[in-house]
Amino acid sequence: MTQTPPLLVDIDGTLTDESRAIDPRVFPVLREWPEPVVIATGKAMPFPIALCEFLSIERTVVAENGGVVFVEATDELQFEGDHEASLAVAEAYRELGHELGFGSVDLANRWRETEVVVSLDQPLEPLERLAAEYGLVVLDTGFAYHVTDPSVDKGTGLEAVCAELGLDPASFLAVGDSENDAEAFEVAGESVAVANADATAKARADRVTEAGYADGFLEAVAPYRR
Structure with a gap:
């Protein structure tokens, strides 16, 4: 064995x-x-x-x-990671007229402390652009887009x-x-x-x-x- x-x-x-x-x-x-x-x-x-x-x-x-x-x-x-930056990306994304996509209670993000997630049915291109502006990246895990610190x-x-x-x-x-x-x-x-x-x-x-x-x-x- x-x-x-x-x-x-x-x-x-x-x-x-x-x-x-x-x-x-x-x-x-x-x-x-x-x-x-x-x-x-x-x-x-x-x-x-x-x-x-x-x-x-x-x-x-x-x-x-x-x-x-x-x-x-x-x-x-x-x-570890820049949570404030991910929250700023989420706010800017909403200002463009998009949603995070998990409803008003948003259990996907409720307890997050270092990143933000966005539903896969939301537009990816503006999310990636905003993330890059804040020095972050977007990971597609197949279940959500994760706005996260590349470090x-x-x-x-x-x-x-x-x-x-x-x-x-x-x-x-x-x-x-x-x-x-x-x-x-x-x-x-x-x-x-x-x-x-x-x-x-x-x-x-x-x-x-x-x-x-x-x-x-x-x-x-x-x-x-x-």
């Missing part, structure tokens, strides 16, 4: 099915993984924290594409976690499906893109699974299951 590495894993499109529902078959894998597990997502921190809480695993998360990092073992919470990503998030835990990022297996996973793929020792991944993730991954979504995740970790 190959030695089990620490694991960094995305949520949407990786632990889920096509409808974004988490596949329950991943639950025992994450609960029983014998090495540290890092949940890395573009979502705001409450979402991966809740996943860890209900799985009863240690709350070690990279949220907002690396903008927010929490490591339960050291009780360390870190924020942070899931790779810097993984490095921050490792600095807290005394681990080497190169010891990690990283599994994901989107361009926002690509930087983590670069710093992890082994990277796997599930079959439904976008072109950027597939190009950066060491291997691509035959199956997509949660089936792909299960395929990715199969060599390490005991």
Whole structure:
């Protein structure tokens, strides 16, 4: 049996099915993984924290594409990225007559602390132009447009976690499906893109699974299951 590495894993499109529902078959894998597990997502921190809480695993998360990092073992919470700039982009976008696209309550942005997300049904070109004016970039994760600081990503998030835990990022297996996973793929020792991944993730991954979504995740970790 190959030695089990620490694991960094995305949520949407990786632990889920096509409808974004988490596949329950991943639950025992994450609960029983014998090495540290890092949940890395573009979502705001409450979402991966809740996943860890209900799985009863240690709350070690990279949220907002690396903008927010929490490591339960050291009780360390870190924020990186220019949130004020992303809020300014959102305001300027609205002034052009566009919306963020998530309704008046806007649960997609309500708890964000380092970036802003915009629905994929909203115009991309003006968003990219405004983001560039403020020194930011727009990531298309396949689920939303993320207006984010280019100095942070899931790779810097993984490095921050490792600095807290005394681990080497190169010891990690990283599994994901989107361009926002690509930087983590670069710093992890082994990277796997599930079959439904976008072109950027597939190009950066060491291997691509035959199956997509949660089936792909299960395929990715199969060599390490005991």
